[in-house]
Amino acid sequence: MLTPSAHTDTFCRDNLPPEADWPEFVVDLPELSYPDRLNCASALLDTAVTRLGRDRMCLATGDETWTYGDLLDRANQIAHVLTTDFGLIPGNRVLLRSPSTPWLVACWFGVVKAGGVVVTTMPLLRAAELSKLIELTRPAVALCDSRLLDELSAADPSLMVVPVGGAAAGDLTVRTSTKSVVYQDVETAADDVVLLAPTSGTTGVPKVTMHFHRDVLAITDTFSAQVVAPRPDDVFTGTPPLAFTFGLGALVIFPLRVGASVVLLEKFDPDALVDAVEKFSVTVLFTAPTAYRALLARADLDRLASLRRCVSAGEHLPEFVFTRFLERTGIKLVDGIGATELLHVFVSAADDDIRPGATGRAVPGFRVELQDDDGRPVPDGTPGRLAVKGPTGCRYLADPRQHTYVRNGWNLTGDTCTRDADGYFWYHARNDDMIVSAGYNIGPAEVEGALDRHPDVVECGVIGIPDDARGTIVHAAVVLRAGVAGDAGKVQELQDFVKHTVAPYKYPRSVEFVDSLPRNPSGKLQRSKIAERWGAAE
Known part of the structure; x- marks a missing residue:
């Protein structure tokens, strides 16, 4: 049963699938019990500033650094801009379009603090693709990097678009300069929608996943806390865009939950990645197997000496990449299977728990089994469809494909795997790739x-x-x-x-x-x- 919403605009609640069509949500860890009123921006950012201070380094690029206090001030100012300049009310959607920059992170927190719902979009999307997402999510306003305005304007000329990062009078960076750095965050419900995230592989009509404030914290208290195990003195970097939930978790939610810092890269480039690791003494890296393969082609992997944790996801990690990376660096790559529908990773393993070639075991907080076509569990050693339950799960925005993804309370991720007697999952293919x-x-x-x-x-x-x-x-x-x-x-x-x-x-x-x-x-x-x-x- 949903708790009373803080959203004045009821669009998201109105377009949730019926609760009878949701997966079964399980709370197997005590830390997954959250209060009924919860704003995840407050829990992540304001709590970190209160606990660790304003002067702690938070975000860095090749050109600038922001402290936790800088990020808090700008997020609060953006919340003021949205509510006073554009009349944003709780529950309104705000579309974000930008490469990975400190201002994008500030926009994300500003929207959430104001009780808005973030609509994430990839910076490479074209007008035709953007128009479909706009039609589905109906944003009240868009915050768009000033270098990426053309496609968004062509997608929907009627959409209110605020440029970010330019010098024009209406630019968000100019508007914020006159706003207060103090803001009273909206006391949203833990089960208010905070994020509308399109799935990365969709063709035709996009599938948009709906995630609650409590879901954002749940992925920090499962995969991040139980497998990645970040520390306050860690420095994160990676290549996944923040528009993907993989990147949002890896480069915003996970580090801020523990008070760590992040080096943001606007795009993947092996030279820039190695330079950033060396310059900032990066300790935690998130990227795809493709990037690890590119790194293995280099002769200067000694420049990665500061790394202690490397995470791979997005596609299957070949065993030979794991082995060669371990031989070259001494680091065991952490593999993982996740899904936008469940927000992040739910099968993984780290350190001595890794079995090379296997993706891992069920992340604490999740239950995972393999099923046949009729939904019956298959024996160990038999290929089956990956089925997951946990604190997060699939809720599509007004989409009949909800009935395909959720069956008998389980999220069917579309992956075919085999499980061994020790509970390790061995990846074979996407179901439709077999x-x-x-x-x-x-x-x-x-x-x-x-x-x-x-x-x-x-x-x-x-x-x-x-x-x-x-x-x-x-x-x-x-x-x-x-x-x-x-x-x-x-x-x-x-x-x-x-x-x-x-x-x-x-x-x-x-x-x-x-x-x-x-x-x-x-x-x-x-x-x-x-x-x-x-x-x-x-």
């Missing part, structure tokens, strides 16, 4: 892992493509190292290599050589774009 060839189930990640071991392979992507004889065959798109010829002889060599690495029936019967692989802004491989040219259904 290749069935002549009756054999073949996980693309396993074939990719085999190809990745070949010295001439830089990276690869594996899909199933139609075949008259076998129904579907394994196809590999392969990027070769510079100077290696992609000819028929190399195809045969790679096929033979896979046959001697995994079960022979899994080898790629079709191989193409490409210059690069399609990836989304978080680095996740987009198999659907590989499949498009082969007429394969993904």
Whole structure:
């Protein structure tokens, strides 16, 4: 039963799925019990300032640093701008569009302090994509980096857009200069919606997930506290955009919960990442397997000596990347499976609990099992659909796909895994990526892992493509190292290599050589774009 809302604008409550269609929420840790009235911005930012002081370093870029006091002042000023200049009322949605900058973090906190609901958007989205999100979420105002105004204006000319980071009179940075740095945060309900986050893989009509104030704290008290185990003296950095819940948790929520600091990067660049780690003595890194592979290609990994914790998520972490990174740096990569629908990671392991090649075990606070197509648990060692319950879960914004994601109280994440007798989950594929060839189930990640071991392979992507004889065959798109010829002889060599690495029936019967692989802004491989040219259904 929902508690009384502080939202004057009832849009979010009105568009929640019926509670009967929600997953079952479980509270298996005492720290997951939160008060009925809760503003997560107050709990994260104001609490940190009260506990640790205003002068503690909070946010840094190559050009500037903000203390916790700076962030608090600017967030409070933004809350004043939103409420006094634009009439924002609790429950109104505010769209944010920006690369990862201190001002974006301040905007996030300012919206939440004012009782607003953040609508996160990727800076690379174009007008057509933005217009769909605007239509779904109906924001009252948008705060947009002054360098990214054109696409947003084209998406909806009627939307009130406030530029951020420029020098114009109406720019948010100018407006805030005359506002008080003191603000009384709205006392929202713990189960008021605070975040509308689109899923990263959606095509067509976007799926928008709805998360409560208590959900934001729940991911800090589960994956962050129980696995990442951050310390107040940690310095975080990473490459996932803050518009993704992976990045929001990793680079805002987790560090601020413990009073740590963050180095923000506007985009992924291996040189900039290594420079930032070395310059700021970064201790905690969040990024995707693609970035760790890029780092392994470098000869200067000694510059990463300050790191103590490296987290990988977004796609499967190949075992050879884990092994080579450990050999080169002495660091065991923390792998994890998460979902926008559950806000962050729910299967992972750290330190001596890591089993190389496995994603990990259920994060404390979550229950995880594997099910067959009818929702029955499968035995250990049998591939099944990953099903999760915990303190967070799927609530789509007015979307019938709620019934697909939630079944019998479980969140069905769309992943196929195997669990061993010790409770470790071994990733195979996304359910819709699983290749069935002549009756054999073949996980693309396993074939990719085999190809990745070949010295001439830089990276690869594996899909199933139609075949008259076998129904579907394994196809590999392969990027070769510079100077290696992609000819028929190399195809045969790679096929033979896979046959001697995994079960022979899994080898790629079709191989193409490409210059690069399609990836989304978080680095996740987009198999659907590989499949498009082969007429394969993904």
